Amino acid sequence: GAVVSQHPSWVICKSGTSVKIECRSLDFQATTMFWYRQFPKQSLMLMATSNEGSKATYEQGVEKDKFLINHASLTLSTLTVTSAHPEDSSFYICSAGQGETQYFGPGTRLLVL
């Protein structure tokens, strides 16, 4: 079946640095991808919709300048956490799909020290 990959699978960074997370659809093209955030023992919260060739759409309460999203091609979306702080530590998950069938990446665990 379709596969969505994420890179890196985990990352540790210092406070104040920026971190880029990649989401790739491996065997299909995706004009739209989605970014979720999951805190420990909590549900996934939709952060934004990544649109190929145009600006991302952010959910209410998500800082667009903090979480930069770029969808430069039909198979790649990137999420950059800028000037990361410890409260940004979380599990970030992307998804992409074909119609109502969505495929989720394995997630990226970010730890900001």
Next chain:
Amino acid sequence: AQSVTQPDIHITVSEGASLELRCNYSYGATPYLFWYVQSPGQGLQLLLKYFSGDTLVQGIKGFEAEFKRSQSSFNLRKPSVHWSDAAEYFCAVGLTTDSWGKFQFGAGTQVVVTP
């Protein structure tokens, strides 16, 4: 506002026993309902979905779910669990058909399977 409630945070079940995971939703329109399973190191995997029609939906891995509009519920069941069913299960509502992939997820239910 839409909401999805999974009342059980954690369930322990013996291998071979039946399993039922509860899900209640609050949604103004006809809901598009999903169950996903999350295993460590793997992405969420779709178990089944309900859009319309027969209210009893069959999914993968022997799972089924029943949509009950009167109770605003979409409970997931499996007659006989296997050790490999230990995972986190999420119920979700599709927020829009204009952009599939926008979900409201429940808090999840952790399933532990004992020998």
